[in-house]
Amino acid sequence: MNEFWLEILITVPAAGIDLVCHEMTELGSTGITVEERPLDTFVIPDPDEGVPEILTLKVxxxxxxxEAGLAQRVAERLACLVPLVPGLEPVVPRLRRIGAEDWAENWKQHFGILRIGSRLVVRPTWEDFQPGPRDAVLTLDPGMAFGTGSHATTRLCLEALAEAYEACPGPQRVLDVGTGSGILAVAAALLGARQVLGCDIDQTACQVALDNARQNNVAQQIAVTLDPLESLPGKFDMVLANILAxxxxxxxxALVSHLAPGGVLILSGILQEKEQLVIDAFAGRGLAGPDIRRREEWSCLCYRKEA
Ligand SMILES: C[S@@+](CC[C@H](N)C(=O)[O-])C[C@H]1O[C@@H](n2cnc3c(N)ncnc32)[C@H](O)[C@@H]1O
Known part of the structure; x- marks a missing residue:
């Protein structure tokens, strides 16, 4: 692994982004980010949201x-683009070294041991943890799928799920729609579910969920499928869906039809401003609730199907 990287900041008119990225790649850049466009795989970009006219590239x-002359070579490439990109300034950019650990390790600081309710503990693989006698420890190495517990939507689901298992016995048959890393499915199995079915439209997510089930020794209780929700057989004591509003x-x-009488429905991934949209969609379907949990800008709605 490289010990450091060379980083250059360039301000670029929005219309010239593709051309500048192309030139920087030609010069040998292996990664470029646009500062004003943070990537959040969970929030669909708002088509009405205007793009700033000037963007900052980190190359x-x-x-x-x-290293010698690199900033100068970047300036020369920018100068060549000036006739094609009005407003582009071919200044010699400042270059700085950044430690590789800034990339590879720093994010881990934001993902530590998480205790949810009285029993559930989410532990990243690199953290040591001495469990208490009643602790259900979920060990997770975030793969290429959403769900570490640190996102508010997952956290809200985990809290609602853990609460459902405060009563004994908790839900025995569980359906996790949009299973991602499998974090909710694995949590349910560790807390006592006998049968958990996770489904996702993403094949990588299904694989990561299975890997996480194996890592937590609950693969026997968990099945994962790419099949669409509407085609899945069975009724469940708890249905979780951390998908968008x-x-x-x-x-x-389809979500309600998979609930057994008395079953718990946990809906997450809902921006607070979209709460009413979901409440309206679930009205008149024989459900009690919702109990609403909120964290950051997100809401989680919990219902119970009438028995
Ligand atoms: C925000 S992630 C949630 C992951 C995990 N359950 C958690 O709570 O952290 C949403 C997941 O839902 C999947 N997904 C989105 N729409 C879906 C649908 N209609 N059916 C099944 N999966 C879906 C996505 O591929 C993604 O893996």
Whole structure:
């Protein structure tokens, strides 16, 4: 692994982003980010949201590239683009070294041991933890799928799920729609579910969920499928869906039809401003609730199907 990277900041008119990225890649850059466009795989970009006219690119070069003259070469490439990109300024950018650990390790600081309710503990693989006698420890190495527990939507689901298992016995048959990393499915199995079915539209997520089930020794209780919710057989004592508000609303009939009488429905991934959209979609479907939990800008709605 490289010990450091070379980082250059360039301000670029929005219309010139593609051309500048192309030139920087030609110069040897192996990574570029746009500061004003943070990538959040969970929030669909708002098509009405205007893009700023001027954007800041952070361009990363590997250290084996000759450092001397790199900023000058970048300026020359920018100068070539000036006739094509009105407003582009071919200044010699400042170059700085950043430690590789900034990338590879720093994010781990934001993902530590998480205790949820009286028994559930989410532990990243690199953290040591001495469990108490009643602790259900979920060990997770975030793969290429959503769900570490640190996102508010997952956290809200985990809290609602853990609460459902405060009563004994907790839900025995569980359906996790949009299982992602499998974090909710694994949590349910560790807390006592006998049968958990996770489904996802993403094949990588299904694989990661299975890996996490194996890592936590609950693979026997968990099945994962790519099949769409509408085609899944069975009724469940708990249905979890950490998907977007619009998707929860679209799937309302199918989600409720998979609930056994008295079953618990936990809906997450709902921006607070979209709460009413989901409440309206689930009204008149024989459900009591919702109990609403909120964290940051997110809401989680919990219902119980009438027995
Ligand atoms: C926000 S992630 C949630 C992951 C995990 N359950 C958690 O709570 O952290 C949403 C997941 O739902 C999946 N998804 C979105 N729409 C879906 C649908 N209609 N059916 C099944 N999975 C869906 C996505 O592929 C993604 O893995």
């Amino acid at each position: 990363y070069f590997p250290p084996d590239l000759p 619009e998707e929860n609303a679209r799937l309302a009939a």
